[in-house]
Amino acid sequence: MAKARSMKALKRRNNVLGYLFLSPCLLFFGTFLFYPLLKSVVLSFQVTNPRGEAVGFAGWAHYADLFTSGQFLASLKATVLFTLYTVPAGILLAFALACMTNARLPGMKAFHFVFSAPAAISAATGAVIWALLFHPTNGMLNYGLGLIGLSPVPWLIDPKWAPVSVSLMTVWMNLGFNFIVLTAGLRGISEDICDSMKIDGAGPFRSLFAVLVPLLSPTLFFLLVVSVINAFQTFGQIHILTRGGPMHATNVMVYQLYQEAFVNWRFGAASAQALILFAIILLLTLLQFFWLEKKVHYQ
Numbered sequence: 001m002a003k004a005r006s007m008k009a010l011k012r013r014n015n016v017l018g019y020l021f022l023s024p025c026l027l028f029f030g031t032f033l034f035y036p037l038l039k040s041v042v043l044s045f046q047v048t049n050p051r052g053e054a055v056g057f058a059g060w061a062h063y064a065d066l067f068t069s070g071q072f073l074a075s076l077k078a079t080v081l082f083t084l085y086t087v088p089a090g091i092l093l094a095f096a097l098a099c100m101t102n103a104r105l106p107g108m109k110a111f112h113f114v115f116s117a118p119a120a121i122s123a124a125t126g127a128v129i130w131a132l133l134f135h136p137t138n139g140m141l142n143y144g145l146g147l148i149g150l151s152p153v154p155w156l157i158d159p160k161w162a163p164v165s166v167s168l169m170t171v172w173m174n175l176g177f178n179f180i181v182l183t184a185g186l187r188g189i190s191e192d193i194c195d196s197m198k199i200d201g202a203g204p205f206r207s208l209f210a211v212l213v214p215l216l217s218p219t220l221f222f223l224l225v226v227s228v229i230n231a232f233q234t235f236g237q238i239h240i241l242t243r244g245g246p247m248h249a250t251n252v253m254v255y256q257l258y259q260e261a262f263v264n265w266r267f268g269a270a271s272a273q274a275l276i277l278f279a280i281i282l283l284l285t286l287l288q289f290f291w292l293e294k295k296v297h298y299q
Contacts, residue, residue, distance in 0.1 A: 037278075044272035050265040062272035072273065074248055075256040076280075078163065082252055083231040085167035086174070091223050093171065094178030099212075102186045112183065119176025123236030130169040131156075131241055159249035162242050166250050169237055174230070178223055185219035186212075214297040221296045225288055232281050253277050 019026075044062055046054035066072045094115075101111045118126070133141050134155035142152035155165040189212070197207045213220070235254045238244060244251035244259070257277065261270035 040271040040274050043268050044275055046268050048265075048267040052267045054268075058268055062269045063276070065269065066273055066276065071248070071251075072256065075251050075253045078248070078250060079232055079252040079254075081163060082167060082170075082234065082250070083228060085163065086170045086231050087224065087227045089167075090171045090174045090178055090227060091220065094175055094182050094223075095216075095220075097175075097179055098182035098186055099208075102183070115179045116176045118173055119180060121173065121176075123173060124240060126169065126173045127237040127240035130165075130172075130237075134165055134241070156242055157246055159247045162246055162249045166237055166241055169241065170231075170234065173237070174227065178227070181219060181223055182216070185216045189215050217296045218298055221288075221292060224292070225285060228284055228288070229281055232277065232284075 043052070043054065045058055045060070047056035047058045049055050097111075097115050101108050101115065121129075133139050136142060136152060136154060136157065139155070141155065145152060154161055156162050193211065193215070197211055233254055234252055235258065238250055238252055238255045239258070242250040244255045253273070254277070257270050257273045260266050260273060
């Protein structure tokens with residue numbers, strides 16, 4: 001009996017000690033994550049003044065207005081298109097570059113450095129660089145098109161080209177992280193497997209789709225989940241390059257939320273939109289885990 005009481009006391013002390021070590025993280029997450037989330041839930045049912053103070057109860061009015069608002073549905077469509085433009089292209093391009101530079105040859109470190117460099121560049125810095133490239137008259141992209149006899153492209157001023165332009169910049173910006181992760185995944189594959197493929201006479205395409213892709217499926221799945229979440233949270237390059245234009249062609253959900261809160265000062269409606277965005281991202285993530293994780297080959 002005494003031994004059992006001492007074990008319970010020891011377990012209780014260990015639990016208290018564990019929570020004591022966790023308390024800084026719990027305090028940080030509580031202050032900057034859980035409290036803002038609960039505050040957003042409360043504000044989404046309130047009418048607020050420009051200072052963000054609740055002045056009346058709105059009920060479900062903000063949510064009803066969003067789902068009947070053409071502007072919100074247009075921002076949702078722009079976000080989905082932006083995701084479709086950037087996520088597959090970013091992963092495929094990084095995968096191709098990682099495969100091409102996976103050989104242990106002299107000089108490959110230089111290519112690794114070049115392809116990984118965008119990971120060290122912030123969205124604001126990258127957007128400023130690409131804004132200069134996209135300039136309609138002085139930009140290097142239109143200058144290069146002129147050298148080969150092609151007419152200039154209205155990169156950021158045409159509603160059809162603006163989403164493509166921002167997506168192009170985003171694919172480049174995410175290339176560094178995707179390349180680093182996929183290169184690490186390829187380096188984790190045993191060289192014995194590659195040697196066995198060569199001995200068996202497997203061609204490059206069969207080796208790629210029958211061996212490398214299944215072995216890299218956990219890495220690809222991780223990149224897919226992270227890339228979709230990042231695409232739905234994109235803000236920096238949109239704000240700097242297009243400000244949601246032209247004609248709301250790049251007005252993605254996060255930028256629409258920013259305008260609702262800090263331009264129109266409607267914090268209640270912005271909170272409702274933030275919660276809907278959170279629900280969409282959560283649903284997409286759960287669907288990916290439910291549907292795609294079954295196809296992931298864990299070693």
